[in-house]
Amino acid sequence: MRNEALVGYLLHQRPYQEKRALYYLFSQQHGVIHGIGKKGAPLFMPLQLFATGKRDLKTFSQISIASQHTTQTGIAKDDGIATVLEALPYENITGQHQYAALYLNEILWRLLSTEDPMPVLWLHYQDSLSQLRRPLSANELRLCLRQFEQHLFNELGFSLILTHDSIENIIQPDDSYRSLPDVGLVPVLQNDIQTEHLDNTMGQFFFKGTDIIAMTQLGITDKTLNNWSKIHRQLIDHLLDYQPLQSRLLWQQQQRYQ
Numbered sequence: 001m002r003n004e005a006l007v008g009y010l011l012h013q014r015p016y017q018e019k020r021a022l023y024y025l026f027s028q029q030h031g032v033i034h035g036i037g038k039k040g041a042p043l044f045m046p047l048q049l050f051a052t053g054k055r056d057l058k059t060f061s062q063i064s065i066a067s068q069h070t071t072q073t074g075i076a077k078d079d080g081i082a083t084v085l086e087a088l089p090y091e092n093i094t095g096q097h098q099y100a101a102l103y104l105n106e107i108l109w110r111l112l113s114t115e116d117p118m119p120v121l122w123l124h125y126q127d128s129l130s131q132l133r134r135p136l137s138a139n140e141l142r143l144c145l146r147q148f149e150q151h152l153f154n155e156l157g158f159s160l161i162l163t164h165d166s167i168e169n170i171i172q173p174d175d176s177y178r179s180l181p182d183v184g185l186v187p188v189l190q191n192d193i194q195t196e197h198l199d200n201t202m203g204q205f206f207f208k209g210t211d212i213i214a215m216t217q218l219g220i221t222d223k224t225l226n227n228w229s230k231i232h233r234q235l236i237d238h239l240l241d242y243q244p245l246q247s248r249l250l251w252q253q254q255q256r257y258q
Contacts, residue, residue, distance in 0.1 A: 001058070003050045006033070007066055009125065010041050011109040023060060024109045025049075026125065031116045032109060035060040044093045044101050044129055056114060097132040099254060100141055102247040104128060104148060111156065111239055124151040139222055142229060146220045149232045158235065161185075162216045171216075173209040179231055180204075181238035185212065205230045 008027035016022040021039045025047070026032055035051055037060030046066040051058040093101045104125065112118070128148045136144065153160065164170055165177060166184040177185040188206065207227060215224045236245075 001054075002052050003061075004029075004052070005048065006030070006051050007046060007048050008033070008122075009045070009105075009129070010043050010047060011105040013041070015039075022057075025060070026108055026112075026122065028119060028122050029117065031118045031122075032112045032114050033058060034114060037061065037063050042092070043105070044098075044132075046126070093129065093132050096254070097136065097141065099247060099251040100145055101129060101132050102250065103145065103245065106245055106247045107149075107152065107236060107240075110245075111152070118155050121151055121155045124148060139225060142225055143220060143222070146225065146228050146232055149236065150220065153232075153235065156239070158239075160231065160235070162212050171209050171212050173213055175209045177207050177209065177212065178204055179207060179234060181235050205234055207231075 006025070006027045006029055008025045008029075010023055011026050011032070012024040014022040016036055019039055020036055021041070023035050023037055023041060024032060025035060033051060034056055035053070035058035037049070041047060041063050042065070047063055048066040049063040050061045052061070053059050108125070125148065128144055131144045132141075161184055162171065164185075166180075166186050169187075171177070171185065176188050178188045179185055185207070207230075211224070211227050215227055218224050220228050
C-alpha cells in the first residue's frame, strides 16, 4: 500500500526510537496493521492516517482523530453490513471502564492475525467502545464484554456447542458437565465435583445441565452471566496458551486497593 487512507483504533503501542512508536492499529479496511508513527496517538479514539509499505511493518503518517463524519457504525446482517453515520462523542473512556477497554484491546492484538480484514468485528468493537463511554452498572459492564467476546469467537471460527455433550448426547438437566476447550462438555459424576476452590485453581469449570440449557435458551443475560463468564474466560485463556493478560492483572490490582 502507498499512502492509503485508513480509519481505525489503536490497540497497543511500544516505544520505537526517541520520537516514534510501534503501533498496532485495528483498521476498518484491513484488520490489524502494524506500523511506525509519531508518538502520541490516543487509545479508544477513532483515528485517521495514511499507511505506506509493502511489508508487514508499515509507516504511518498524518495521524489524527477522525472527524465525526468519518467513522461509521452498523449492525451485521446475514446479507452484509448496514452502516449509518454516527456522531461519536470525543470524551475518552475513564475510570473502571478504561480497564474493560484495555482488556478488549489486549485480546484483539494478541489473538487477531495481521492484515486479515474483519469489518463486522470492527463495528462491534466500535459499538463496545461507545457503550463504555456511558455509565454502566457492574453487570452491564460484564454483559458488554461477554457480548463482544462472543463476536470475537465467531470471527475466529470457535463455536461453543452447548446443546450436546462431547459424545453428541443431548444435555440432560439433571446431569453435571465439565467444560474442556478442546473437547466440549464432558459428563461427570456428581461426586467427582469437588470444592469451588478446586474448580477455579485447576482451570476446570463444572456446570449443571439446567444451567447449560438456560444458557442456550436465554443467551447472555443477567441470569446466565456468571456461567457465560466462566466458559468465555476458559476459552480466552486456552486461545492465549494460558499466558496472563496484563489488563486482567491491572484490574485485579485496582480491585485489591479499593
